[in-house]
Amino acid sequence: MKIKFWQKGSSRGVKLPHNKFTAKNAIETLPLPEKVIIPLHQNIGAPCVACVKRGEKVLTGQKIGDSDKFVNAPVHASISGTISTITTIINPPTGQPVTALVISSDREDSWVELNTTKNPKALSAREILGKIREAGIVGLGGATFPTHVKLSPPEDKKIDTIILNGCECEPYITADHRVMLEYGEKVLSGLNLISQILSPKNVYIGIEDNKADAITHLRELIAAKGYANSFEVVTLKSQYPMGAEKTLITNILHREVPIGGLPMDVGVVVQNVHTAVAIHNAVYEGRPFVERLVTVTGAVNNPKNLLVRLGTPLRTLIDYCGGLKKEAGEIILGGPMMGISQPDLDFPVTKGTSCILVTAGNPIREMDCINCGRCVEVCPMHLMPTRLAKNAKVGRYENCQEAYIDDCFECGSCAYSCPANIPIVQYIKVAKKELAKRRVAK
Numbered sequence: 001m002k003i004k005f006w007q008k009g010s011s012r013g014v015k016l017p018h019n020k021f022t023a024k025n026a027i028e029t030l031p032l033p034e035k036v037i038i039p040l041h042q043n044i045g046a047p048c049v050a051c052v053k054r055g056e057k058v059l060t061g062q063k064i065g066d067s068d069k070f071v072n073a074p075v076h077a078s079i080s081g082t083i084s085t086i087t088t089i090i091n092p093p094t095g096q097p098v099t100a101l102v103i104s105s106d107r108e109d110s111w112v113e114l115n116t117t118k119n120p121k122a123l124s125a126r127e128i129l130g131k132i133r134e135a136g137i138v139g140l141g142g143a144t145f146p147t148h149v150k151l152s153p154p155e156d157k158k159i160d161t162i163i164l165n166g167c168e169c170e171p172y173i174t175a176d177h178r179v180m181l182e183y184g185e186k187v188l189s190g191l192n193l194i195s196q197i198l199s200p201k202n203v204y205i206g207i208e209d210n211k212a213d214a215i216t217h218l219r220e221l222i223a224a225k226g227y228a229n230s231f232e233v234v235t236l237k238s239q240y241p242m243g244a245e246k247t248l249i250t251n252i253l254h255r256e257v258p259i260g261g262l263p264m265d266v267g268v269v270v271q272n273v274h275t276a277v278a279i280h281n282a283v284y285e286g287r288p289f290v291e292r293l294v295t296v297t298g299a300v301n302n303p304k305n306l307l308v309r310l311g312t313p314l315r316t317l318i319d320y321c322g323g324l325k326k327e328a329g330e331i332i333l334g335g336p337m338m339g340i341s342q343p344d345l346d347f348p349v350t351k352g353t354s355c356i357l358v359t360a361g362n363p364i365r366e367m368d369c370i371n372c373g374r375c376v377e378v379c380p381m382h383l384m385p386t387r388l389a390k391n392a393k394v395g396r397y398e399n400c401q402e403a404y405i406d407d408c409f410e411c412g413s414c415a416y417s418c419p420a421n422i423p424i425v426q427y428i429k430v431a432k433k434e435l436a437k438r439r440v441a442k
């Protein structure tokens with residue numbers, strides 16, 4: 001088996017224990033919840049505005065929030081029932097209040113009429129993009145950038161390569177792994193649709209070498225379907241953060257995305273494997289994006305990979321997994337490296353929720369920096385995390401700007417390596433938020 005290694009700075013990034021305890025757990029469908037809570041802002045970009053009122057009856061798949069902004073993805077009812085409340089909750093990724101619609105179930109799961117497509121190959125790129133947009137699809141690796149926007153690069157950016165990201169490099173999470181094993185045909189079908197939009201010369205599926213069964217399965221499917229001349233599965237070393245877009249591009253194509261740039265600046269679009277499945281469902285079956293795979297793992301009694309309706313409270317998933325263990329500590333949305341601590345179990349699963357990780361034990365105590373330089377050695381973006389953290393801590397945000405803070409993609413490698421337990425990424429997030437506020441105020 002040919003394995004691609006890091007092409008530049010092999011010491012960058014970190015070797016982590018994988019802890020993929022749920023890798024062999026087949027997907028289970030969580031029973032329909034009694035209620036769902038649908039935040040109106042679940043994507044990078046503009047929030048939605050509600051297009052239903054309190055007391056209104058809704059069908060599963062019915063659009064309940066939308067926006068006239070380009071960088072937005074509409075939201076849909078994930079169960080049928082009645083809009084019982086319109087409330088405000090705190091959105092963990094942003095820490096900002098967000099309006100949310102609560103739907104009380106009628107237990108019937110009555111769907112809107114689905115607009116299926118008999119011959120998707122006859123659709124134009126514009127028609128496919130329209131279906132992706134209307135289905136409310138966003139990047140499901142956690143980025144939540146609206147997919148129709150990412151697949152609409154400006155005319156001066158010529159895309160010659162698509163990379164489908166099946167790395168899932170964060171420890172513990174196994175949702176994408178199960179997607180590749182159990183929904184392989186839909187992954188390839190979605191990838192075909194992405195190719196139909198962008199007409200690339202090369203299409204790669206990047207998978208880390210700790211998922212040998214998924215690599216074999218997709219290679220066999222590709223051969224059986226006669227796609228061997230179109231798609232290539234690339235085996236990548238399991239080294240965090242291999243699944244970060246820029247790292248993936250460097251390792252597969254040996255191209256460097258410029259500082260402050262995007263993959264399209266080097267002719268590449270990266271999409272996640274779960275997103276490809278959502279694209280298939282939207283185009284072939286006319287299904288809006290109302291459910292996703294979530295790994296529930298860590299200090300819960302029966303860790304699982306669950307297919308969950310969006311808006312289901314976290315507590316419902318944890319109860320289904322046998323409840324919290326005695327030693328349970330923090331609840332993290334996402335993996336241990338990039339995930340966000342969530343104190344409220346009534347918060348819902350949203351489009352970006354790939355994992356609920358329950359840590360064991362008490363949070364660790366921050367100490368003073370000992371200038372060891374480990375954070376600098378591991379940063380895949382060649383930044384100086386210690387400088388960013390020190391300046392952010394005392395509010396010297398302009399110094400963070402000079403130290404290229406915008407190039408930090410919050411992978412957490414620095415904080416993981418820090419012997420002083422400094423929450424470097426949290427400081428960086430605060431600085432980014434303050435700098436963004438200043439930009440808006442100007």
Ligand code: SF4
Nearest residue numbers: 379408410411412414
């Ligand atoms: S500074 Fe940012 S990109 Fe660099 S290691 Fe830390 S979190 Fe990752």
Ligand code: SF4
Nearest residue numbers: 369370372373375418
């Ligand atoms: S790893 Fe931690 S202690 Fe070492 S230089 Fe970076 S911030 Fe300081």
